Amino acid sequence: KTPNDLERETALLEQLVRLAEERNFSELPPPGSGIPGSPPCWTPPATIEEHRPLIFLDLDPVNMNTDNDTAGLKATLNEENKNDMFRLPLLHHASDEVRAVAQWDPSIHEAHEMNRVTPNNTIIYMIVKIIVLISQPVRMELVLRKRIATTIGKTEGWWSGKAMKYLLGYKPYK
Known part of the structure; x- marks a missing residue:
């Protein structure tokens, strides 16, 4: 392999690891992180929502x-x-x-x-x-x-x- 191929392979692997970490972080955010959907770091009363609701808005101008x-x-x-x-x-x-x-x-x-x-x-x-x-x-x-x-x-x-x-x-x- 050429040095350019090795450098490109390393960059792609780093990007793949970073994307996998981001996906894991968004699917299972750590407790109390403030990320929507993360579990609370405290025990909420029975009437309080345990997770922060998450709303996805389609802001594509074509679909608006x-x-x-x-x-x-x-x-x-x-x-x-x-x-x-x-x-x-x-x-x-x-x-x-x-x-x-x-x-x-x-x-x-x-x-x-x-x-x-x-x-x-x-x-x-x-x-x-x-x-x-x-x-x-x-x-x-x-x-x-x-x-x-x-x-x-x-x-x-x-x-x-x-x-x-x-x-x-x-x-x-x-």
């Missing part, structure tokens, strides 16, 4: 449809019925946190299972669908869906125990 640039619009989760989605009005959202409070209106559907008095600490499951406007790597809308478990909790209402104690001088028993 200018009429409908909403990614994930036609995707669904298992057992999701697109006709059973209801728009909930937002009561409060915090711009510095990923949090929002929405109001459930029982008059928007006809499911009697969802319009009954729910016992305290009952767990219900729902699919949350949000539309996010991203600006990087390209400006577009992205539909995200997540199946969540929520706990129904009773609020004390407008006359909380603290207000009653302040007004009456003592906290009434229920």
